[in-house]
Amino acid sequence: MEFKPRPGQKEVLEYRGGELAVPAVPGAGKTTVLAHLAAELIASELNNNQKILIVTYMNSAVANFRRRIGDFLASKGLPRSRGYSVKTLHSLALGIIKEKPEARLINQEFELIEAGRRYRWIKDLCRKWAGENGELLQQFFNLEKNSYQFDKYLKKWKEDDFPAYVASMISYFKLKLLEGDELKNMVKYSNLKSANILYPAAEIFAEYEFRMAQAGLLDFDDLVQQSLKLLKEDPEFTERIASQYAFVFEDEAQDSNQAQEEMLYLLAGENNNLVRVGDSNQAITGTFTLSDPDIFRSYCKREDVDVETMAVSSRSSQDIIDLANYLVDWSQKEFAEREIEPLEKKYIQPTVKDDPAPNPDPEGYRIGSRAFKDWKTEKKFIARQALRKAGENNNNTTAVLMPTGWQLEEIAGEIKKLGGEFQLAGSSSSDAFLTELEVILKFLTSPASADNLKLVFAEVFAKEKPKLNQLLEAALAERENQELIFPLSGLNRDNFESEFRKRDKFDDFFKALTRTQGWLEASMDLPPDELILFLAERIELTGKKLALAQNLALEFGRLLNENPAWRLDQLTAELPEIRDRLRQFAETLTEMEGFEAKPDQVTLSTLHKAKGMEWDTVFIGSLTSSHFQHDNDDYFMGEKFYLNEEIKNPKASARAELEYILNEKKERNADYKARQELIAERVRLLYVGITRARKNLFLSTHQKKGKWDKDPAFMFISLDNFIKEIVKKYQAEEAD
Numbered sequence: 001m002e003f004k005p006r007p008g009q010k011e012v013l014e015y016r017g018g019e020l021a022v023p024a025v026p027g028a029g030k031t032t033v034l035a036h037l038a039a040e041l042i043a044s045e046l047n048n049n050q051k052i053l054i055v056t057y058m059n060s061a062v063a064n065f066r067r068r069i070g071d072f073l074a075s076k077g078l079p080r081s082r083g084y085s086v087k088t089l090h091s092l093a094l095g096i097i098k099e100k101p102e103a104r105l106i107n108q109e110f111e112l113i114e115a116g117r118r119y120r121w122i123k124d125l126c127r128k129w130a131g132e133n134g135e136l137l138q139q140f141f142n143l144e145k146n147s148y149q150f151d152k153y154l155k156k157w158k159e160d161d162f163p164a165y166v167a168s169m170i171s172y173f174k175l176k177l178l179e180g181d182e183l184k185n186m187v188k189y190s191n192l193k194s195a196n197i198l199y200p201a202a203e204i205f206a207e208y209e210f211r212m213a214q215a216g217l218l219d220f221d222d223l224v225q226q227s228l229k230l231l232k233e234d235p236e237f238t239e240r241i242a243s244q245y246a247f248v249f250e251d252e253a254q255d256s257n258q259a260q261e262e263m264l265y266l267l268a269g270e271n272n273n274l275v276r277v278g279d280s281n282q283a284i285t286g287t288f289t290l291s292d293p294d295i296f297r298s299y300c301k302r303e304d305v306d307v308e309t310m311a312v313s314s315r316s317s318q319d320i321i322d323l324a325n326y327l328v329d330w331s332q333k334e335f336a337e338r339e340i341e342p343l344e345k346k347y348i349q350p351t352v353k354d355d356p357a358p359n360p361d362p363e364g365y366r367i368g369s370r371a372f373k374d375w376k377t378e379k380k381f382i383a384r385q386a387l388r389k390a391g392e393n394n395n396n397t398t399a400v401l402m403p404t405g406w407q408l409e410e411i412a413g414e415i416k417k418l419g420g421e422f423q424l425a426g427s428s429s430s431d432a433f434l435t436e437l438e439v440i441l442k443f444l445t446s447p448a449s450a451d452n453l454k455l456v457f458a459e460v461f462a463k464e465k466p467k468l469n470q471l472l473e474a475a476l477a478e479r480e481n482q483e484l485i486f487p488l489s490g491l492n493r494d495n496f497e498s499e500f501r502k503r504d505k506f507d508d509f510f511k512a513l514t515r516t517q518g519w520l521e522a523s524m525d526l527p528p529d530e531l532i533l534f535l536a537e538r539i540e541l542t543g544k545k546l547a548l549a550q551n552l553a554l555e556f557g558r559l560l561n562e563n564p565a566w567r568l569d570q571l572t573a574e575l576p577e578i579r580d581r582l583r584q585f586a587e588t589l590t591e592m593e594g595f596e597a598k599p600d601q602v603t604l605s606t607l608h609k610a611k612g613m614e615w616d617t618v619f620i621g622s623l624t625s626s627h628f629q630h631d632n633d634d635y636f637m638g639e640k641f642y643l644n645e646e647i648k649n650p651k652a653s654a655r656a657e658l659e660y661i662l663n664e665k666k667e668r669n670a671d672y673k674a675r676q677e678l679i680a681e682r683v684r685l686l687y688v689g690i691t692r693a694r695k696n697l698f699l700s701t702h703q704k705k706g707k708w709d710k711d712p713a714f715m716f717i718s719l720d721n722f723i724k725e726i727v728k729k730y731q732a733e734e735a736d
């Protein structure tokens, strides 16, 4: 369909230079308009060696942008890929570091450490620190010593919560461009009290930095930190990089962080052509990343910045738009007395008459809400209703969105019980596993183990023919494993009694044995990296799994280069390490593929992962006070009841302590502020959820009964009343 800009979009497309902020509502066409504007500027404004830089968050958005800009350029008769460059913050940072290798503070051959491995390193360092500072670690505790609870939570603190806290602080220190030793000394000589929570994080940070440098490793935060340093320290270098870009665009600007903003300003250079597009009402990553929604809000308020708002959206029906707008109004009133503004006063407007792609206009009321008596009843209801919707023979898509992953797993369980199908949005951890290949490798490294052979059968052959497992058990009861695969007389049907040969599926069983023997022979002839490719082909891996196997072969090749004498068993022993890299690679692949909902299956997604997507029917469940906090007596995640009152939110306290050291500012209510920010973010999370729906929307919650049940969220009660009013209105109209 031809693209006809809507009000708001038109003005953005007229942009030809300077600083512009584009606040938008959900579904306003942010990506579409940025892609269009890029194509127009490339066609009319750029000279040959200049580019537009587009910075976005997810790899999926990178692919999406490239495709859209390419299409627009092609429709103007221009080359698809000239004149622009789409990058994530990390790929941008990596590019900058590579432009100036001589100034790199690390060695030339630096290697990136992936998230899983980084976390394991930090965990190890925390364990070591805890071993040496046991007394201090316990001073943070406010539980009775020697109680049952004390031991249980000390273990939880040491094993999980303390390393998670340290890992997040390390990222934060790097965002602030701090260095380990410098910070450690600042904390040591500050007048913070001796048992301050910043101290362990600063000490472990210094150790972490030292070890990383020794190993020639960089993490993702280093990329950003180092590249920013390079830019800040060398104006000529910055000028050289910035002059490549005639315009800089930032997508999803509500998720920006301080480092990203600084980098964009530097790259926009003297001509200062910067366009930032975002929706601060959809800022939902602040509690677990370093992003700060205030950055974009403040940008929109700057006097020297032009602002063009995109408020028209054709995504949802009028009832759903009304509900989203009601949530904005409700939060404005509800939080007027507090210091937070979860949702800015920005209303979604439907398209005007004659728009070629108008909002859906389904008949009757299509929104509903309900408070169930407990979680069990709620999840059964949602699973049944979602399946019913997906089973309707039309092209409409259906999703169930939940606050957490475990709730999704339970809904998935219910759907399975009902014989239905579902798909998960985003990558799941199982995507990253090459289970079949891994069990084969395990078998090939110790073929003498009957258990390994059983695993190969279970994973590779018996998935569709479970009888093969039984045949193997029966065969192994009579002879040794080696005798089965490598009998002295050669693998032959006659090795088996004629009674055995008559058994159901014997032919398949024999074929499986022959194949297994073939792999064993190949493992003796082929170098390990080639063996991986050979096996991948033999077990017919395709698509993402094949790409992963090729990646595994590369990893083996790399290790072999470093350790030429290694054999298959030594390489296989490295699999847990390699798996982290593969996982990251798999996630990128999944993101790049993008997600397409299938109409006959229910999509399951957390509310967070649903961002940027849309479905015809959306169920949002478990709207309880433990996920959507409102008052001080609600349960707040991130807070540890077992720690001393002033550090019960260790992250917030440590940030306040750091602020005190750096700027002499004393933040008295650090955890109160953290609570307010969390409350605000959860309002936005529900706003994101609601605005994913096109035609049908169902909100639900449950009462507190058993251990896993909770009270309805305060916000739910207001929305529930509003929805009941809409329903009543329709019913009155019907009765007339």
Ligand SMILES: Nc1ncnc2c1ncn2[C@@H]1O[C@H](COP(=O)(O)OP(=O)(O)OP(=O)(O)O)[C@@H](O)[C@H]1O
Binding pocket: 003, 004, 005, 006, 009, 024, 025, 026, 027, 028, 029, 030, 031, 032, 033, 279, 314, 315, 357, 611, 612, 613
């Ligand atoms: N002027 C237009 N005419 C027709 N369709 C449009 C127009 N503008 C946007 N759309 C369509 O609206 C949908 C939403 O656009 P897009 O995905 O760019 O929105 P978004 O603002 O990024 O959404 P969200 O905030 O929910 O992530 C897309 O299907 C897009 O093609």
